[in-house]
Amino acid sequence: MKIEKLVGERFKEKPSDCVIDSHALMLRGGYMKNVANGIYSSFMPLRRITKKIENIIREEMDAIDGQEVQFPVVMPASLWEESGRYSSIGSELLRFTDRNDAPMVLGMTHEEAAVQLVRDYANSYTKYPFMIYQIQTKFRDEARPRGGLIRVREFTMKDAYSFHTSQEDLERYYDICYKAYERIFARAGIPEVITVASDSGMMGGSVSHEYMLLSPVGEDTIAVCSECDYRANMEAAQSIIENDASGESKELELVYTPNIHTIEDICEFLKTPLEESCKAVVYQKNMTDEYVIVFIRGDLDVNETKLTNCLGEDVHPAVITDDCGLYAGFIGPYNIDREKFTVLFDKSLENTHNLSCGANQPEHHYTGLKISRDIGEVEYIDLAKIKEGGICPKCGKHSITISRGIEVGNIFQLGTKYTKSMGMQYLDREGNLQYPIMGCYGIGVGRLAASVCEAHHDDYGPIWPMSIAPWHVQICCIRSDDAECKGIADSLYEKMMADRMEVIYDDRNIRPGAMFSDADLLGVPVRVIVSPRNLKEGVCEIVTRDKTVNMTVEVDKVIETVKGMIEERLK
Numbered sequence: 001m002k003i004e005k006l007v008g009e010r011f012k013e014k015p016s017d018c019v020i021d022s023h024a025l026m027l028r029g030g031y032m033k034n035v036a037n038g039i040y041s042s043f044m045p046l047r048r049i050t051k052k053i054e055n056i057i058r059e060e061m062d063a064i065d066g067q068e069v070q071f072p073v074v075m076p077a078s079l080w081e082e083s084g085r086y087s088s089i090g091s092e093l094l095r096f097t098d099r100n101d102a103p104m105v106l107g108m109t110h111e112e113a114a115v116q117l118v119r120d121y122a123n124s125y126t127k128y129p130f131m132i133y134q135i136q137t138k139f140r141d142e143a144r145p146r147g148g149l150i151r152v153r154e155f156t157m158k159d160a161y162s163f164h165t166s167q168e169d170l171e172r173y174y175d176i177c178y179k180a181y182e183r184i185f186a187r188a189g190i191p192e193v194i195t196v197a198s199d200s201g202m203m204g205g206s207v208s209h210e211y212m213l214l215s216p217v218g219e220d221t222i223a224v225c226s227e228c229d230y231r232a233n234m235e236a237a238q239s240i241i242e243n244d245a246s247g248e249s250k251e252l253e254l255v256y257t258p259n260i261h262t263i264e265d266i267c268e269f270l271k272t273p274l275e276e277s278c279k280a281v282v283y284q285k286n287m288t289d290e291y292v293i294v295f296i297r298g299d300l301d302v303n304e305t306k307l308t309n310c311l312g313e314d315v316h317p318a319v320i321t322d323d324c325g326l327y328a329g330f331i332g333p334y335n336i337d338r339e340k341f342t343v344l345f346d347k348s349l350e351n352t353h354n355l356s357c358g359a360n361q362p363e364h365h366y367t368g369l370k371i372s373r374d375i376g377e378v379e380y381i382d383l384a385k386i387k388e389g390g391i392c393p394k395c396g397k398h399s400i401t402i403s404r405g406i407e408v409g410n411i412f413q414l415g416t417k418y419t420k421s422m423g424m425q426y427l428d429r430e431g432n433l434q435y436p437i438m439g440c441y442g443i444g445v446g447r448l449a450a451s452v453c454e455a456h457h458d459d460y461g462p463i464w465p466m467s468i469a470p471w472h473v474q475i476c477c478i479r480s481d482d483a484e485c486k487g488i489a490d491s492l493y494e495k496m497m498a499d500r501m502e503v504i505y506d507d508r509n510i511r512p513g514a515m516f517s518d519a520d521l522l523g524v525p526v527r528v529i530v531s532p533r534n535l536k537e538g539v540c541e542i543v544t545r546d547k548t549v550n551m552t553v554e555v556d557k558v559i560e561t562v563k564g565m566i567e568e569r570l571k
Helices: 023-027 045-063 077-083 112-117 167-188 263-269 304-311 419-420 445-455 483-498 513-524 555-570
Strands: 034-038 038-042 066-068 074-076 094-097 103-106 128-137 154-164 194-199 207-214 220-225 231-233 253-256 279-286 291-297 315-317 342-346 355-358 364-369 400-415 437-444 473-477 503-506 527-529 539-544 550-554
Touching: 023 034, 023 445, 034 112, 034 419, 038 045, 038 066, 038 253, 045 066, 045 128, 045 154, 045 167, 045 445, 074 077, 077 103, 077 112, 112 128, 112 419, 112 437, 154 167, 154 207, 154 445, 167 207, 167 400, 167 445, 207 220, 207 231, 207 445, 231 473, 231 503, 253 555, 263 364, 279 355, 304 315, 419 437, 437 445, 445 503, 473 483, 473 513, 483 503, 483 513, 483 527, 503 513, 527 555, 539 555, 550 555
Parallel strands: 066 128, 194 231, 291 342, 473 503, 473 527
Antiparallel strands: 034 038, 074 103, 094 103, 128 154, 154 437, 194 207, 207 400, 220 231, 220 400, 253 364, 279 291, 279 315, 355 364, 400 437, 527 539, 539 550
């Protein structure tokens, strides 16, 4: 391939709307072009990268007995009604009607299609276990796409679904996929990816893990223990709080607190720390608008994923009206109407006393609250976000650190959520009908490409690993108007092409600085520079994009040297 024929422009200026390096570099380097919000077209360099990622994924999936299939992009709504997700998923799912007014959906995930494909086939225990997978374009109508390919609406994804007759067999295969994913990310160039326990979200299931690339630009928040191997997504991390209720308990006392509405204001007014307060965080259920009041220690925040899991339905921040019976800024657990409102107590309030809290009347708070004495027996639920310096749920030390990460893959133990709702059954050895148990395993192809770029780049462009680089070697002909220089560069290119090497050739008559700038943006691992100055010595210069190699090699040994470098980096 010659650069002069390569469709797509490369440019120096960083796009003004790019806040993430990989996004800016992939636009500047002619990898992709924006079509609509969160939707991109791919130029040849990006397509070559994603094809290599797909091939790595296929090889690893095939190696663990995966069978590649293809599901439809468009599905009838009736299929999603069977699972219950047609109504339970919000506007992320794109719904429409076809020309016959039949309701349809655009696939954002394919659990329903997977079950529909095999439920007639897999009617006997003798057909199990098996795994099917696809690599296909999907559409999820994200409210806030950002970061180029990191968070998009249209994306290519590998999703796999395994089917089993026992939980033990699912766990066996889950571990196999777990290790296969580690190999995929290592081969793609980011072995530093870590696994974290996660929340299953809309996928359902009881056990799930996410593969995270730690990065300050990541959208996910991860709790990591510095003393042991505990790692969990913030959404799933258990918050452990130790309270000391020693000392004398004070009496409950009503205090006039004018013009005070926040927990910080009341603690400043009372000259007490946030840890000695009980704050109310109010939500409304999406379906009914019923009020949900979460009481939690004043220095903590509510984990809304834990809350929705607890309630079994989605919520939104409450709009407190004049006639709802609540007084914003003065809501407390003492004498709250627990029949009118859903009232929940976070575990951070367990074993506490002498708390300040709202008094459920305007401009008043209570001090001296002791829940066990003043309210009675309540159920404490873990609804809080884990915090920096918090207690590790595994080793029990105050060693939690909070990091950011990009999710590059996920695996779920789905159980029978989909097979049961969609009526997929098989006959076991005794002739009894059973529901198969499922696992689900996903990787975003474009996001993985962008994540590799995010992890491996400099100010000038991506530094692609050999395994997924768009080309392995780039020839730069400095002074293509020089007959000897052009002749040798042409000869090297033709021989590399004949040897089926992945090579891109720049023989444009442009300034060396502009040529090297374009080469940096393409991020090809090995660069061969042919120039009149070096040819006076009978050599070419060979450098690597990561700057670890810079050497001169005799012209007749260039191809042999480059082949060796490629082979070494593909091991």
